[in-house]
Amino acid sequence: MTREGDGAKDLPKEGTETRETDANYLAQLVDLGIALSAEQGREELNQKILMAARKFTNADGGSLYLVNKDESELHFRILMNDTLNTFFVSGRENEKPFPPLPLYDVEGRPNYRNIATYVALTGKPINIEDAYCADGFDFSGTRAFDAKTGYRSKSFLTVPLKSTRGAMMGVLQLINARDEAGQVIAFDKSIEPIIAALASQAAVAIENSRLLLAQRDLMESFVRVLGHAIDAKSPHTADHCSRVPVIARMLAQAAVDDKLGPFSNFYLTDMEWYELDLAAWLHDCGKIVTPDHVMEKATKLETIHNRIHEIRTRFEVLRRDAEIDMLKRKLAGEDADACDADFKQKVAELENQFAMVADANIGDTELDTDTIYALHDIAELTWVRHFDRTVGLSWSENQRLTDADLVSLREAGTETLLMDREDQVYLxxxxGELYNLSIPHGTLTSEERQVINDHVVVTQDMLAQLPYPRELQRIPAIAGNHHEKMDGSGYPHGMTGDDMGILEKVMVIADIFEALTAVDRPYKRPKLLSECISILGDMRDKGQIDNDLFELFLVSGTYLVYGKKYLRPDQCDEVDVSQFLSS
Incomplete structure (x- = not known):
């Protein structure tokens, strides 16, 4: 007979053990919650959830299914089994062990036959002692799996992964609980609240992970939309914003893969790759404010259209005036041969003068001082205008004319062949025609060149205003320093190589190489790969681009892989990279 005193002593001992077990479970759940909240990788998160559930229940195996985006199926994500020494992760295996499980049939009725879909649809956990003896569920898939692997699936604990706001995230399924001797037993009902709490934590972690991923996808999509918009703004720089990221990623990957060279200690985390990708897409976002006529300026006289046609018309007028003068002289009785000779000489002179103007308009060669003086002489040639020059103008054009201009321009008058007028200076x-034709090299005036260069400043100003998370703080520098040079000759800050990180230097090469190889630039013909590499080599020799990255660009074959995929076949000639490598 047990005495009350003895019984009283025994009860606290059992209660103490229970409290210690509960405290241990609680501590493990707290630790798990901290671990799940810190995990950002989806695969790693799924693994931690399943491993923790198996540890709590001493389950031999388990699997995790997640509800798909349109909430029509359960998609297999991970499977673990000690007896079968099996570890499957969706996306890694060649053959998925389980197909998606439809939550509804073709007629839209709930699929309650499968235990996992039942739990997902009802939100109720199911604890089965022996699947082969259970009623109400279709375990044919389980039996087929067992027949194929020689396994015996017996006890099942299937719990829903439901977030705090009631959203069904997926299903956690544990198989074959084991006792201390390793024998398969039923899942203890007392552990169900613990697993339910774990599942709730897991659901919240998965939901948070999805929200973070959705925000990341939204950010990346917005950035790409902006990049494509900038490319679409000008047909002559189309695809630049989308191709620079390709080159930058390829060169960065080559640096990561360089295990023996100068980049043997270089690596990038997942967030650093993401940072590079965003920065590369955003590197020219400042061009969104660059005027179209500057972006599109393929010749010196181009604004929205090429004004060489207007000047050619004036030359045509001068030629016609010369012809009229010849005919008038003949009618007046002058020697016909002399009149024809003078006319022929005048036409040849006009043709040579127009050829000089037209050639200067292209901008692909350096203009010497003699040519610029000759252009000024040509500009002084005059022709007679008979029509009112104030009609057909826009309101803004009229506003740029003075009252005196409006009076004089309504009447016929003499004008110079090339004009630099005050009303041509605005915004x-x-x-001015002569002003633009006198550009020594290229097609841009000094003020247009400054606007083009300022797109980098605008890029940096725009990007500096965004509230980046700590992992993306370098985006403005990576995106905005692509026109800097290692020797300090770049812009806008005149930085040197010592001031720049590896990814910034990667962007320098990526931007230059894409511009050199582009086939859509209006001011140059498409260059061969050998020409582009030669130009980069010359820049390397001048200390303008990073030597180690340039050589890696060559020896890794990055230039050739890109060329074969994105360039025209006739651009991809042979390149002797050995001449550019250090001995």
Missing amino acids: GFNR
Whole structure:
């Protein structure tokens, strides 16, 4: 007979053990919650959830299913089994062990036959002692799996992964609980609340992970939309914003893969790859404010259209005036041969003068001083205008004319062949014809060149205003320093190689190489790969680009892989990379 005193002593001992077990479970759940909240990788998160559930229940195996985006199926994500020494992760295996499980049939009725879909649809956990003896569920798939593997699936504990707001995230399924001797037993009902709490934590972690991924996808999509918009703004720089990221990623990957060279200690985390990708897509976002006529300026006289046609018309007028003068002289009785000779000489002179103007308009060669003086002489040639020059103008054009201009321009008058008028200077640009034709090299005036260069400053200013998370703080520098040079000759800050990180230097090469190889630039013909590499080599020799990255660009074959995929076949000639490598 047990005495009350003895019984009283025994009860606290059992209660103490229970409290210790509960405290241990609680501590493990707290630790798990901290671990799940810190995990950002989806695969790693799924693994931690399943491993923790198996540890709590001493389950031999388990699997995790997640509800798909349109909530129509359960998709297999991970499977573990000690007896079968099996570890499957969706996306890694060649053959998925389980197909998606439809939550509804073709007629839209709930699929309650499968235990996992039942739990997902009802939100109720199911604890089965022996699947082969259970009623109400279809375990044919389980039996087929067992027949194929020689396994015996017996006890099942299937619990829903439901977030705090009631959203069904998926299903956690544990198989074959084991006792201390390793024998398969039923899942203890007392452990169900613990697993339910774990499942709730897991659901919240998965939901948070999905929200973070959705925000990341939204950010990346917005950035790409902006990049494509900038590319679409000008057909002559189309695909630049989308191709620079390709080159930058390829060169960065080559640096990561360089195990023996100067980049043997270089690596990038997942967030650093993401940072590089965003920065590369955003590197020219400042061009969104660059005027179209500057972006599109393929010749010196181009604004929205090429004004060489207007000047050619004036030359045509001068030629016609010369012809009229010849005919008048003949009618007046002058020697016909002399009149024809003078006319022929005048036509040849006009043709040579127009050829000089047209050639200067292209901008692909350096203009010497003699040519610029000759252009000024040509500009002084005059022709007679008979029509009112004030009609057909826009309101803004009229506003740029003075009252005196409006009076004089309504009447016929003499004008110079090339004009630099006051009304051609507005909005910070001088559109004067002689002024633009006298550009020594290229097609841009000094103020247009400054606007083009300022797109980097605008890029940096725009990007500096965004509230980046700590892992993306370098985006403005990576995106905005792609016009800097290692020797300090770049812009806008005149930085040197010592001031720049590896990814910034990667962007320098990526931007230059894409511009050199582009086939859509209006001011140059498409260059061969050998020409592009030669130009980069010359820049390396001048200390303008990073030597180690340039050589890696060559020896890794990055330039060739990109060329074969994105360039025209006739651009991809042979390149002797050995001549550019250090001995």
